[in-house]
Amino acid sequence: MRSVPRWALLSSGCAPVVLFGGPTIAAVIHGPGYSPVRQTISVLASDGPSGYWALTTTLIVLGSCHLVTAWGLRPAELAGRLALGAGGVSAMVLALFPAPNSGGSLSHGSVVAVGFSLLAVWPVLAANRSGGAPWGLRPVPSVTVSALMLAGGAWFLFELQTKGAAGVAERVLTAAQSLWPVVVVVSCLRHSSPDGDQPIS
Structure with missing residues (x-):
């Protein structure tokens, strides 16, 4: 089975850091009027140039992390890597369609839906059904994670429609969608290690 290069650990590990740090900075710029419980991250891009660029930078870097990680996940099935x-790419495209100051946006909502869907189904598409696959690419964990992510998407839509949390x-x-690639990469590196502790590239 093909090994995963060590740089994939850097790209996958940067994704959750960027996803946490970028919106946090944008929220500080936005000020106390922003509610992280009720309002989405996209709202932060509608508060003038500073907030827009903070979130745009986050989306571009986050999207780049996913692209690089997909390139390095050689043991995964091609369909999953493409997803x-x-x-x-959807994360980067989203920067071109920021949320409006009020009301909805079909273009913004469509890109969000496509991006969330792709990141929800990639684990099951990446599952390697051959014997001896790394834990993160085995069918049971992959199907379970994809199902949980799809359930999370349904929960998000419900809260969005009811103006809840x-x-x-x-x-x-x-957070789940940015952390799972790290889990998969780590499991692949450990799997490729002769002693199960020291990864090799």
Whole structure:
């Protein structure tokens, strides 16, 4: 089985850091009027140039991380790698369609839906059904994670429609989607190690 290069650990590990740090900075710029419980991350881009650029930078770097990780995940099935990479591209494209100051946006909502869907299904598409696959690419964990992410997407839509805790639901979902690539990369590196502790590239 092909090994995963060590730089994939850097790209996958940077994704959750960027996803946490970028919106945090944008929220500070936005000020106390922003509610991370009720409002989505996208709202932060509608508060003038400073907030827009903070979130735009986050989306571009996050998308790049997913693209690089998809490139390095050689043991994963091609369909899953393509879905992860396309999810990264969706994040970057989202920067071109910021949320409006008020009301909805079909273009913004469509890109969000496509991105969330791709990042939700990539684990099951990446699952390696051959014997001896790394834990993160085995069918049972992959199917379970994809199912949980899809459930998280349904929860987010519910909270968004009912004007409830949409911010919380979105953050839980995006956190899971940014952390799972790290889990998969680590499991692949450990799997390729002769002693199970020291990864090799």
